[in-house]
Amino acid sequence: MIDFLSNTSHIHLLLNHVPTTAFTVALALFVIALFTGSETLKKTGFAMFFVIAAVSIATYTSGSAAEAWLRGAGTASALPAHVLSDVIREHEDAALWATVLMAVTGFFSWLALWQSKTVRKLPSWSVPLVLVLALLSFAAMSRTAYLGGHINHVEIRPDVVAVHKACEAILDEATKRPGSIPDAPEGCPWQSAVDEVAKATGTPPPHTSTARALGDFVIGHTWMWPTLETLHFVGLSLLFTTVLIVNLRLLGMIKVVPYAAVYQLLPIGMLGFAINLVTGMLFFVGIPSQYNANPVFYWKIVFVLLAGLNTTYFMLADDAWRARAGQSAPPRARVAAASAIFIWLAVLYCGHMLPFIGNAF
Amino acid sequence: MERWSHGPPKGGHYRCPLPVKGSRYTKLDVVESTGFMAFLQTIENLGFSQWVKQSGSLWAFPGILLMHTYGMAILVGVIAGIDLKILGLVPALPLAPMRKFFPLVWAAFWVNAITGTMLLMADASTKLTNPDFGVKMLCIVLAVITQRLIQTRVFGDPEIDRRPFQSQAKMLAAASLVCWLGAITAGRLLAYVGSATGL
Numbered sequence: 001m002i003d004f005l006s007n008t009s010h011i012h013l014l015l016n017h018v019p020t021t022a023f024t025v026a027l028a029l030f031v032i033a034l035f036t037g038s039e040t041l042k043k044t045g046f047a048m049f050f051v052i053a054a055v056s057i058a059t060y061t062s063g064s065a066a067e068a069w070l071r072g073a074g075t076a077s078a079l080p081a082h083v084l085s086d087v088i089r090e091h092e093d094a095a096l097w098a099t100v101l102m103a104v105t106g107f108f109s110w111l112a113l114w115q116s117k118t119v120r121k122l123p124s125w126s127v128p129l130v131l132v133l134a135l136l137s138f139a140a141m142s143r144t145a146y147l148g149g150h151i152n153h154v155e156i157r158p159d160v161v162a163v164h165k166a167c168e169a170i171l172d173e174a175t176k177r178p179g180s181i182p183d184a185p186e187g188c189p190w191q192s193a194v195d196e197v198a199k200a201t202g203t204p205p206p207h208t209s210t211a212r213a214l215g216d217f218v219i220g221h222t223w224m225w226p227t228l229e230t231l232h233f234v235g236l237s238l239l240f241t242t243v244l245i246v247n248l249r250l251l252g253m254i255k256v257v258p259y260a261a262v263y264q265l266l267p268i269g270m271l272g273f274a275i276n277l278v279t280g281m282l283f284f285v286g287i288p289s290q291y292n293a294n295p296v297f298y299w300k301i302v303f304v305l306l307a308g309l310n311t312t313y314f315m316l317a318d319d320a321w322r323a324r325a326g327q328s329a330p331p332r333a334r335v336a337a338a339s340a341i342f343i344w345l346a347v348l349y350c351g352h353m354l355p356f357i358g359n360a361f
Numbered sequence: 362m363e364r365w366s367h368g369p370p371k372g373g374h375y376r377c378p379l380p381v382k383g384s385r386y387t388k389l390d391v392v393e394s395t396g397f398m399a400f401l402q403t404i405e406n407l408g409f410s411q412w413v414k415q416s417g418s419l420w421a422f423p424g425i426l427l428m429h430t431y432g433m434a435i436l437v438g439v440i441a442g443i444d445l446k447i448l449g450l451v452p453a454l455p456l457a458p459m460r461k462f463f464p465l466v467w468a469a470f471w472v473n474a475i476t477g478t479m480l481l482m483a484d485a486s487t488k489l490t491n492p493d494f495g496v497k498m499l500c501i502v503l504a505v506i507t508q509r510l511i512q513t514r515v516f517g518d519p520e521i522d523r524r525p526f527q528s529q530a531k532m533l534a535a536a537s538l539v540c541w542l543g544a545i546t547a548g549r550l551l552a553y554v555g556s557a558t559g560l
Contacts, residue, residue, distance in 0.1 A: 226550055226553045230549045236434055237433065237434060240435065244465075248462075254461050257454065257455060257458050261453040268441075348434060349427065352430050
């Protein structure tokens with residue numbers, strides 16, 4: 001347990017199974033829902049896609065911390081001999097695309113759930129669109145998982161497998177024609193196999209990293225960081241429009257207004273969150289080292305995940321809808337509303353404290 | 362780390378024996394003779410200003426700026442909601458009951474006026490000579506005037522919520538959004554534009 005808390009790589013190893021395994025369950029539910037036509041099952045699928053999208057953000061960001069651990073501390077940091085930098089970069093690029101696709105899937109799943117509350121059924125665009133997006137995200141996530149496996153599991157890495165096959169071929173040849181290899185070896189003539197493979201495939205071109213190129217763009221232009229920060233502030237203001245007005249209504253502030261009316265504000269908050277997810281990801285891709293060893297950043301992600309669960313409650317439960325014009329919200333909805341305000345204030349607190357308690361900037 | 366604590370050295374240019382050509386020390390030497398600059402230096406050297414800037418306490422610069430950020434989120438968040446409603450984005454929401462948010466909005470405004478003044482004291486000679494600070498203040502003054510006009514004219518309309526908003530109301534709402542966007546942008550850029558000290 002102590003080790004788990006001190007070595008943040010464990011977080012990535014724990015989370016990186018969610019986008020593929022939980023996704024399989026969610027997709028299966030969704031397909032069953034398509035055949036049975038069950039609205040409840042469809043909504044469960046949408047909610048699961050939304051939660052998995054939130055977890056994917058944590059999965060992506062924790063990957064960078066795992067790499068930092070693998071490289072070790074200090075200026076002379078280096079990867080273990082069997083780990084190739086290019087393999088990590090390839091995994092990171094796949095993860096970036098997969099996370100973007102997953103976020104888009106989560107957004108439209110949320111939008112479908114949001115609309116279904118006002119028109120009492122899921123909008124017709126939602127199922128086909130989200131199904132296509134979910135399949136694309138699943139493919140991208142699976143590819144990311146496959147490439148991630150190559151980082152430490154050399155036994156499945158294509159270049160290593162090719163050398164092993166070449167080894168077997170050389171040994172086969174040796175048994176067929178005894179004496180063709182001087183001093184027929186016990187095991188694999190590894191170096192000859194490596195040479196053979198290199199002759200057949202040529203030197204592979206170095207991997208050009210999209211994520212690093214994007215990161216270099218962010219930090220390479222002096223106007224980028226201030227612009228992203230300003231947009232991040234605009235996004236948080238829009239997010240707070242919804243967080244404050246909707247939740248203060250549920251807590252009894254403008255009781256004459258029915259919940260159904262403030263409910264229309266939710267997409268404004270989601271737009272604010274989307275702006276901040278994009279700008280936040282660009283900060284992260286720009287200088288990952290500012291965040292991956294920063295305890296405040298971990299708390300920020302924890303609170304973002306809690307905010308995701310809070311949002312899911314409002315998308316699935318009907319409690320809040322009992323707050324008609326002039327009526328109080330039921331206790332459960334009031335607790336959720338108070339938590340929402342607390343959670344978002346905490347997210348803001350953590351974001352603000354990144355440079356002061358943590359090591360950012 | 363602790364970028365904010367690396368402001369100008371205590372006592373500003375007085376302790377710089379060899380003014381570097383083109384650095385802010387030389388610039389300060391030129392304007393030092395004017396009484397206004399000396400006044401700003403005096404404010405910066407007050408015990409409170411020094412505590413805000415240099416103490417390293419989480420209650421000093423980080424805490425005050427946190428309150429400033431919370432204030433901004435509440436102030437601009439709620440006002441943007443009202444503006445977007447007037448512009449027609451949230452048709453089901455009645456506008457009149459939203460006046461109950463005004464005390465919260467103005468409380469947030471005064472929190473930011475006070476915390477803003479504290480932050481300004483710590484960096485007076487830099488911020489008050491930065492044209493970007495003037496832009497921020499102009500945006501806020503215009504935004505406050507717009508907010509007063511929205512409260513008196515739009516909310517004061519006896520026919521509120523019973524007829525579509527007049528084009529004047531929509532103009533005010535759009536102006537409010539633009540002014541607050543300008544204030545946020547100019548405020549964020551204070552850390553980058555002009556002779557930025559990182560505060």
